[in-house]
Amino acid sequence: MDGEVTTEAVEQRIFEILATFGADSDAVAREATFEQLDIDSLDLVELAQIVDEEYDVQVTTEDAEKLTTVGDAIELIASRMS
Amino acid sequence: MRRAVVVTGVGAMTPLGAGAPRLFSEWVAGRSGIAGGVGTCEELEPGDLLSVKEARRTERFAQLAIAACEEAVHGAGWGECVPFDPYRVACVLGTGMGGTAATLPNAAATAVATRYGLRGPSSAPASACAAGADAVAIGVRLIRSGEADAAVVGGAESPLGDAARAVLAATGMVSRTGVCRPFDARRDGFAISEGAAALVLESAAAARERGAAPLGRAIGVGTTCDAFDAIAPDPGAGAASRAIENALSDAGIGPGDVDYVNAHGTGTPLGDRAETRALKEALGDRAGAVPVTSAKSATGHALGAAGAVDAVATVIALAQGVAPPTLGHEVAEQGLDLDYAGDGPRALGSGRSSLVGISSTFALGGHNVVLAFEAGAPA
Numbered sequence: 001m002d003g004e005v006t007t008e009a010v011e012q013r014i015f016e017i018l019a020t021f022g023a024d025s026d027a028v029a030r031e032a033t034f035e036q037l038d039i040d041s042l043d044l045v046e047l048a049q050i051v052d053e054e055y056d057v058q059v060t061t062e063d064a065e066k067l068t069t070v071g072d073a074i075e076l077i078a079s080r081m082s
Numbered sequence: 083m084r085r086a087v088v089v090t091g092v093g094a095m096t097p098l099g100a101g102a103p104r105l106f107s108e109w110v111a112g113r114s115g116i117a118g119g120v121g122t123c124e125e126l127e128p129g130d131l132l133s134v135k136e137a138r139r140t141e142r143f144a145q146l147a148i149a150a151c152e153e154a155v156h157g158a159g160w161g162e163c164v165p166f167d168p169y170r171v172a173c174v175l176g177t178g179m180g181g182t183a184a185t186l187p188n189a190a191a192t193a194v195a196t197r198y199g200l201r202g203p204s205s206a207p208a209s210a211c212a213a214g215a216d217a218v219a220i221g222v223r224l225i226r227s228g229e230a231d232a233a234v235v236g237g238a239e240s241p242l243g244d245a246a247r248a249v250l251a252a253t254g255m256v257s258r259t260g261v262c263r264p265f266d267a268r269r270d271g272f273a274i275s276e277g278a279a280a281l282v283l284e285s286a287a288a289a290r291e292r293g294a295a296p297l298g299r300a301i302g303v304g305t306t307c308d309a310f311d312a313i314a315p316d317p318g319a320g321a322a323s324r325a326i327e328n329a330l331s332d333a334g335i336g337p338g339d340v341d342y343v344n345a346h347g348t349g350t351p352l353g354d355r356a357e358t359r360a361l362k363e364a365l366g367d368r369a370g371a372v373p374v375t376s377a378k379s380a381t382g383h384a385l386g387a388a389g390a391v392d393a394v395a396t397v398i399a400l401a402q403g404v405a406p407p408t409l410g411h412e413v414a415e416q417g418l419d420l421d422y423a424g425d426g427p428r429a430l431g432s433g434r435s436s437l438v439g440i441s442s443t444f445a446l447g448g449h450n451v452v453l454a455f456e457a458g459a460p461a
Contacts, residue, residue, distance in 0.1 A: 022134030038135065 005055065007078040014074055017050055018043075030071035037070070044073075051077055087225045088289050088296035089455070091160075091282035092394040093153025093236075095146045096381045097121030097275050101153055105279075105391065106398040109380040109406040110427050119260025120242060121275025121382030140193055141181030146278035146387070147190035147238035148197065151175075155198060155234065158282035158294065164198055164232075165292050172233035173200040174220045175280070176213025178386035179241050179249070180206075190238045190278075202230045208386070211346070212445035213237050214279065215389025218453055219303045221283045231288045236280030237390035250274055250385075253313050253446060255350045262383070263410035264347035264376035265354045265422045272348040275382025279390035281397070298397040298457035301438070302333025308448025315353050315444055319360035322442075325450035326364035329440055333454040337368040341431035342405050342439035344396040347376025347422075348383050357444055358418050373428040374420045379409035389443040393453055396441040400457035403430045403437060434458070 023037040097115025098108040173195040180187030207216040214237020221233035257271035310316035411424030436458035
């Protein structure tokens, strides 16, 4: 990616992706857990692929297993971009 | 006595529209679902049947299958709960190519069995263009043998991706003009299409017991193999002819009992000629006395779905007493002299209380499946 990508922009993008996965967009928030949103491990693998393509950030299966909330994912991705 | 098998529900998703009634009415009206040489099911709305997550994880051929099965199961009056011991209900859905590399060819059978909780025998025949007809044949045999009381059977295909189309083009059987003209002197191959169709089969006794009103009866099955070539049909058509004879003999009827032939009729130069020869050999003089019409002239050729689409169309044709036309059949070729009904639909079997039709499927690879159906008051 060229230029600075803010954490807010990452958050916005993750919210969008989760909605396309079938999560209720009104329920998507930093505090929401993936379980509450019915986002399962297959969805997270796909999320990791998109993040790799768009931000060149790698999230492994082991990383994904440790993620509980949407905020956890946003922080992990943002931390690896800097 | 062998257990009789009835058809209690049908469903179809084809380029002619959503639903078996549309398949039949559009075809009778002479409308084609082929555009730009390809038949696409534009009316498939996965969101009506599946959650976003389910739709994302279900390949298109399986989505088509679910749409067709939902219609068939609903039409059979099964409601929310399957009216049988789930271990006594089979689910057999064929496909020629399946999905992309991401899923296996059994994806449709699994998705449908899971959706309705069908726990009896389940499989996914892959006999190319005969897969859907094979699924029907397997369902009939499972019910006759007593292994199942009912079966959801059919076929599905969505071969419109670049890779699938390249494979099909390599067979040399795809029309270059993009017009499918079965049995016409100008025919140059089939039009690739997607689609799905399904039938609910039940043992006649079980259907009667639950008060179901059958649409028709599956009375005969004949299956053989050319054992000749990976692509081309045997021009001698001996095995194809034998499949027709076997279906009639299985049904306990003769050529004179046949009122309608729903042909495989893909529009390939070799295939239509071999099929005409097979019909003449198996039916004798009767071949020239009944309409022989091809749905592929209207729907295109949806490979593994085709045999099931044809089975559904045959049941409706017999129930309504109308044979839809072979679209685009205008110029006769020497030796191809049956009544292909190129000029419009035909009324079937005047004065008969019940009508018999055969639906023939002669696949790439030489798999021949012929199904015999009857509708109307039993003889």
